[in-house]
Amino acid sequence: MDMRTRLNDALKTAMREKEAARLSTLRLINAAIKDRDIALRGTGEETEVSDEEILAILGKMVKQRQESARAYEEGGRLELAEKELAEVTIIEEFLPRQLTDEEVATAVDAAMASVGAESIRDMGKVMGELKGKFTGQMDFGKVGPMVKAKLG
Structure with a gap:
């Protein structure tokens, strides 16, 4: 199953089960992928991002959230740091296992x-x-x- 299908299935499940935080994160992922699709259209290359590019987008999103969580922790905003780390957990579900x-x-x-x-x-x-x-x-x-x- 390709990444888009996995993400869309997870999005539908989150909607059905009314999981607000998960739904929000999955929508952010889809928005990032669509932004990349639109950028590709302008170049005249492929019309959709590949699974490899989706993995790169997800990796970048994880890194951004980890940096934000660190900044929030340093600023004493633990509730915001927890929210960022919860998003990291959801995004990492779609990434392959990290190598040792x-x-x-x-x-x-x-x-x-x-x-x-x-x-x-x-x-x-x-x-x-x-x-x-x-x-x-x-x-x-x-x-x-x-x-x-x-x-x-």
């Missing part, structure tokens, strides 16, 4: 071997390979420095 540190290291080594990376100039190739295979499964903000250290 050992699995990430193994994936980085495999990507470096598959593209024949030898120097820091090959970092883009390695990151492209990883993003193609592991979108939504690893934090590329943490993986980038790891790749850089291994190549540098």
